[in-house]
Amino acid sequence: MFPQSATLPPSLSQTFMTSFPSLKNSYYIRRLAPFLIVYLVYELIEVAILAFLQQTGMDWNALTLLRLLGNLLVETCSSFLYLIIPYLLYLAALPKAFHGGKTNHVLTTAFFTLFCLLNCCEEMAEILTREHFSFYSRQFLLSPGQAWTQMVEGVSIIPSLLSVLTISTATVVLFSKKLVPLQPPPFAPVRASAPVLACAMAFILSWGSSGPLPAYGGKMGK
Known part of the structure; x- marks a missing residue:
């Protein structure tokens, strides 16, 4: 009889292929x-539109593209990690028995709808105001009424709001059946640590930014 061959350790590719389904079916990955x-x-569309509108003032060399x-x-x-923290807090506070239930569907859809509306409004405002977006943002914090009056004079508000509502509604309808996965939630300590981890990662990443993007009114050197 031939000696039984020893079992070889799995290769890196085999390990990746076997772990990918579990990663794909992760509770937080499916949720987020x-x-x-x-x-x-939304972000890519906004940056592409602004880059197209401001292409005459951009130096599209390799270094600029890499930095961009x-x-x-x-x-x-x-920014995404900061924005998603309230939703992670909601998932942490939601009792395990309610995950996947009707109430969870309603509240998750409400979170997602608000998320789409806020982000779509922001991207639309940046496209319409372009390099003046930072100015209007500060004005809204200091004097909302005056800033709104100034913005209405230079921007078509009604068509913009209708566009935001249309895009947001279409987005919610498109993802409505994907918001609440069937996977069981992790244990409470894991859910409680998720917002803390997201906040820490967002804070660390915020230090990695080297300045404003050209699409946000910043100027990048060569």
Whole structure:
């Protein structure tokens, strides 16, 4: 008889292929995927439109593109983590028995709808005001009424709001059946640590940004 061959350790590719399904079916990945996809798509569309509108003042060399993509990635991840913290707090506070229930569906849809509306409003405002977005943002904090009056004079508010409502509604309808996964939630300590971890990661990433993006009114050197 031939000696029984020893079992070889799994290769890196085999390990990745076997772990990918479990990663794909992770509770938090399935929960946060619709939010992240929407945030990235809205952000990419806004940056692409602003880059097209401001292309005459941009120096599209390789270094500029690398810095733009790097800053965009860091700022997008940091901003998304900050925005998703309230939803993570909600998941942490929700009793385990309510995960996947009707109440959870309603509240998650409400969170997602508000998330889409706020982000779509922000992207639309940045496109309409362009390099004046930071100015209007400060004005809204100091004097909302005056800032709104100034913005109405230079921007078509009604068509913009209708566009925001249409885009947000279409987004919610598109993802409505993907918001609440069937996977059971993790234990309470894991859910409680998720908002803390997201806050820490967002804070760390915010230090990695090297300045404003050109699409946000910043100027990048060569």
